[in-house]
Amino acid sequence: MKQLALAAARTIASEEGLRGVTVRRVAERIGYAPGTIYNLFANLDDLIVQVNGETLRGLGAALAQVGGGDPSTRARRMTDAYFDYVELAPRLWAMLFDHRLPDGVGLPDWYRQELDRLIGDAARRLGPALGDRSPADARRAVVAIWASLHGIATLSVSKKLGLVADVPARELGHFIVASIVSGAATDGRLNSSDIVQSYSKI
Template structure:
């Protein structure tokens, strides 16, 4: 077992995060527990609780990294056309979810966190995904007030997420992903009024 003085608290925190992500990727969120993480990094359970308040706090930080990665993937989309960008954003979200299924599903079905009590810093990360969509809606409909575009963006985001949730189960085959992409294309075009 490593001794506490061998690593700083920031280093331990990074080790815990890396081990937690590895467990989630390889075994799924249901396999995640503090003892397994402690064994993986060679520290005690108590050492983990020196850098995270509890398991819910750890999961929030792990999920926050996933949210940041999703936002990064969605922000890379830029074709110049708002309607085309929305289609590509939807496809990028589907791609991230299918390639990172265990991490993605941990965001929405974890047993550690009460979703009604997310801290503000975490809510801001969640809201950033909706803002990516809302920004494109505002480009398409500059005549709308911000609240209208926010509602449209939230509805579209819910639809995109719903299609992904219903389409991805573990490792979907190529045909299922193509079908999901086509469903997303139809959904986005319905929201933008068929604009190209």
């Protein structure tokens, strides 16, 4: 029954986004009273966090399916896999970042572990492309890539990317990833000529 409720919440989020996900709506989808949902989850926030956890695991599985190849090719394929995953259910993906827990309430340990695992796995898979960076710097690079791609994907799916760039979302994403994995970004500064050269090699 818990899996049914999670599946219903995912479907509602995919169709309507975070605002559409309520205990009553989920209960109606699976044909039970709202009280049943509270027997399965502590509250609506708990339900949403668990759905978001499944979303994180789904992204991890999508990235894990990326094949081999040289480091730059793998980085490019992982970028495409990210965009594929976001574009498959953009409203569901947006819920990952739109949901806010009440003040004073932190994310559960298992959720933080999912995030840690996702970032760590991505850093290992991108390892050869990241050169001789330390493990800590490799993780920072992955976080920077994720934040950048999230912004690009969000602007793209909301049809607002054209307001800031006359470049297809994926092309811009590949540009960002290439600039980071090439080592062109140092001490917070970007050398534009190095970035263009690194991107042209991919």
